[in-house]
Amino acid sequence: MIEIVIGVLLVFMIIGSIICLETRDLLSAIIAIVPVGYFCGIIYLLLGAPDIAITQMVVEVLSLIILIRATIRRDLTTIEEERDFFGLVSTFALIFVFFIFGMEAMRHLPPFGTPSFTLNPSAPSNRYLMMGLKETGAGNIVSSVILDYRGYDTLGEATILFTSILGALALLRVYARKRGKK
Secondary structure (H helix, E strand, O other): OHHHHHHHHHHHHHHHHHHHHHOOEHHHHHHHHHHHHHHHHHHHHHOOOHHHHHHHHHHHHHHHHHHHHHHHHHOOOEOOOOOOHHHHHHHHHHHHHHHHHHHHHHHOOOOOOOOHHHHOOOOHHHHHHHHHHHHHOOOOHHHHHHHHHOHHHHHHHHHHHHHHHHHHHHHHHHHHHHHHHO
16 A cells, blocks of 8 residues: 555656646746655655655755745746757656666565564664663663664764755855845
8 A cells, every 4th residue: 555655656756847847937846846855755754764754854845945035036937948859858768767766676675564673683673672771771762762872873964954054044144145235
């Protein structure tokens, strides 16, 4: 059942990408590409990677805000040049190849609902489950993994998100100051 949902989301992602490529209005193109990122985050959730899904959603929201603001501020609403037929055909071919590759990769994944730690007895998650309470003293195993076992990884992810937000704000602020001085 989850395979069907992921397949439908992939089809909608491809449709959104095609609409984004084919529309002449830049704001419509930005809005058409939004479901691609959100559906990607939903797929991450379905595959059991909530930390990646959260990061994807944060990056998607920030990207959307920056792209819409840049498009509206510059009054870049239409694309004036003619589209190249070869580029369009090669884009469709590339999307088709990625779709086939993705479906083949999905075929080789373990069945949905099968925990990955049962497939690999030496997985670190087995140690976390068996020794987590004893080694960390935390009653919540998820918190102990995030804060004790993978503390530097979590700190790195938070640092990357914080730095990207500050960088985007700094760029937008410099642009606003330059525009205000003219």
